[in-house]
Amino acid sequence: MVGAIHRKKANLAELNLDQLTFVDTAGAALIVKLAGAEVLLSALDASTLADEQQQLLRTVAEAMAQPRYQPTPVNPVLLFLAQAGQKVTAIAELMWILAGFIGQTLATLFYILPRPKRWRFTPFVAAVHDTGLNALPIVALLTFLVGAVVAFLGATVLSDFGASIYTVNLVAFAFLREFGVLLAAILMAGRTASSFTAQIGAMKVNEELDAIRTLGLNPVELLVVPRVLAMMLSLPVLTFVGMISGMLGGAVVCALALDIPPSQFIAIVQRDIAINHFLVGIGKAPVFAFLIAVIGCLEGFKVAGSAQSVGEHTTSSVVQSIFMVILLDSIAALFFMEMGW
Numbered sequence: 001m002v003g004a005i006h007r008k009k010a011n012l013a014e015l016n017l018d019q020l021t022f023v024d025t026a027g028a029a030l031i032v033k034l035a036g037a038e039v040l041l042s043a044l045d046a047s048t049l050a051d052e053q054q055q056l057l058r059t060v061a062e063a064m065a066q067p068r069y070q071p072t073p074v075n076p077v078l079l080f081l082a083q084a085g086q087k088v089t090a091i092a093e094l095m096w097i098l099a100g101f102i103g104q105t106l107a108t109l110f111y112i113l114p115r116p117k118r119w120r121f122t123p124f125v126a127a128v129h130d131t132g133l134n135a136l137p138i139v140a141l142l143t144f145l146v147g148a149v150v151a152f153l154g155a156t157v158l159s160d161f162g163a164s165i166y167t168v169n170l171v172a173f174a175f176l177r178e179f180g181v182l183l184a185a186i187l188m189a190g191r192t193a194s195s196f197t198a199q200i201g202a203m204k205v206n207e208e209l210d211a212i213r214t215l216g217l218n219p220v221e222l223l224v225v226p227r228v229l230a231m232m233l234s235l236p237v238l239t240f241v242g243m244i245s246g247m248l249g250g251a252v253v254c255a256l257a258l259d260i261p262p263s264q265f266i267a268i269v270q271r272d273i274a275i276n277h278f279l280v281g282i283g284k285a286p287v288f289a290f291l292i293a294v295i296g297c298l299e300g301f302k303v304a305g306s307a308q309s310v311g312e313h314t315t316s317s318v319v320q321s322i323f324m325v326i327l328l329d330s331i332a333a334l335f336f337m338e339m340g341w
Contacts (some may be wrong), residue, residue, distance in 0.1 A: 005156075009137060010030065010268060018027035020049060020053065021167060022053070023053055023056065023057065024056075025060060025077050026070065027228075028056055028057050028060035028061070029060055031047070031063065031065045032061050033064075037061040037062070037064055039161065040059050040061045041058065041062075043157055044057055044249075044307055045092055046063075051095065053232075057257065070095065074236060077271070083134050094320075097300060098294070098295065099259060100284070101249070101298045101301075102294055104220055105228060105245065105294055105297075108218065108220045108224070108225055109223050109225055109228070109229075112219075112221060112225065117219070118145055120222065120225075123222075123223075123226035123227075124226040124229055124230055125158055125297070127226050127227050127229075127230030127231075127249065128230045128233060129130035130192070130195070130226075131188065131192045131231055131234040131235075132187065132230070132232075132234030132237055132238065133209050134222065135187065135188065135191060135192070135234070135238060136241060136258055138187060139183070139184050139187055139238045139241055139242050140242070140245040141242050141245075141322070142183060142187065142242075143175070143179070143180065143183050143184070143242035143243075143245040143246040143249070144245040144246065144248060144249040145249060145318055145320075146183060146246060146249070147171055147179075147246030147247060147248065147249030147250040147253075148249035148250065148253045149170055149249075150170065150175075150179070150246075150248060150250060151167055151170075151171050151249065151251075151252075151253035151254055152257065154166075154167040154170040154171065154254050154303055155167045155253065155254070155257055156320055157262075158170075164258050165258075165268070166251070167253075167254055167258060167259070168250070168254060168265050168268040168269065168272075169258075169272055169273065170258065170263075170266065171246065171247055171250030171254075172247055172269045172271060172272075172273045172277075172337075173225075173277060174246075174248070175242070175243050175246035175247055175250075175276045175334075176243055176247075176273065176277040176280075176282075177277050177280050177281050177333075178329070178333065179242070179246055179287065180201065180239050180240075180242040180246055180281050181235075181239045181242070181281045181282070181284050181285050181329075182248075182325070182326075182329055183242055184235060184239045184242045184285070185235065185239075185285070185288040185289070185292065185325045185329075186239040186322055186325060186326075187238075187239070187323045188231065188234075188288075188289070188292050188321075189292050189318055189321035189325055190237075190318050190321075190322070192293070192296065193229075193292050193293070193295060193296030193317045193318055193321040194291065194314045194315075194317055195296070196227055196292055196293065196295065196297050196300055196317070197296050197299040197300040197303075197310075197313055197314045197316075197317040198296055198300070198310060199300065199305035200223055200300025200301060200303070200312050201299075201300045201309070201310040201313055203223075203300075204300065204301065204303045204305065204307075204311060205305055205307070205310060206292050209301075212338075216295075219301075222298065224293075224294070224297045226295070227293050227297060228289075228290060228293040228294060230293075231289040231290070231293040232286045232289045232290055232293070234287060235285045235286065235289035235292075236285040236286060236289070237284055239281065239285040239287075240282065245332030247265075247269070250268075251265045274304075280332075280336055280341055284328075285330065287328065288325050291321070291324050292321045292324075292325065293324070293329070295317055295320050295321045295324065296317045296321065298317075299313040299314070299316055299317035299320070300313065300317075333339060
């Protein structure tokens with residue numbers, strides 16, 4: 001039959017289906033392609049095929065007779081605005097969820113503070129050891145190297161103006177106000193926030209969070225509060241270590257490249273750098289620590305239940321933490337500059 005259709009395709013006006021004994025979807029599609037949907041539908045009206053075969057051929061013919069979908073052209077400007085609006089909406093939803101989780105964490109914290117029996121010292125000490133003590137070497141090394149780089153750049157630029165001695169002021173001012181706390185916070189965002197997300201996310205994948213709730217325990221009190229308090233204790237210490245290490249790196253470069261001995265370096269810092277610069281830098285550390293810990297824990301609770309989701313939310317926690325740290329640091333820098341602090 002197919003061969004007959006091939007031979008008569010040029011002048012095919014009618015189609016006889018009485019000799020057709022069996023046809024499947026592929027065969028029906030081939031008949032429609034060779035004979036045309038209209039010819040097949042007219043032939044079905046006069047055929048003696050079984051009802052099942054007629055229904056199959058009619059369905060395939062009607063489906064193939066419909067015009068193909070033509071996508072409506074989209075204005076690229078409108079498409080860009082729509083995508084930008086979706087991104088803004090997603091960020092607004094994310095900030096709303098973060099604000100709610102911060103409120104829940106603070107409410108739980110204020111609830112357990114006057115109740116010492118509910119304090120969990122073992123998770124707190126373990127979190128301090130993980131977030132503070134284990135991170136001390138990398139923070140000290142990184143800030144030392146950055147301090148050396150800042151001192152070298154300052155010496156290179158200021159030497160053209162005969163003001164190489166002010167490299168000491170540059171290094172001390174930069175690390176006491178900005179670099180000490182910023183570098184430590186970024187390291188904690190990449191190291192600790194991801195750890196919090198992976199730990200809580202793995203617990204959710206293994207349904208341990210459901211078991212905690214079944215036992216009548218509060219996951220925020222059990223998992224979030226000890227980590228938040230540990231970060232708020234560890235990051236100021238790491239910030240102080242970062243300040244000292246950064247200025248030590250700058251002092252080494254000053255001693256080797258500018259012939260400024262360490263005693264003179266310390267004397268210049270004591271004479272020209274006010275204590276408020278140190279207070280500004282160290283005061284930002286608990287705020288950054290709180291946000292980093294809360295974001296890391298929140299992303300862990302948002303894990304959907306698969307290993308891929310754990311990886312996605314771990315990456316998201318690092319990106320969000322670093323973004324929030326830099327954003328708040330820039331806002332704080334503008335505020336303190338306007339206040340003259």
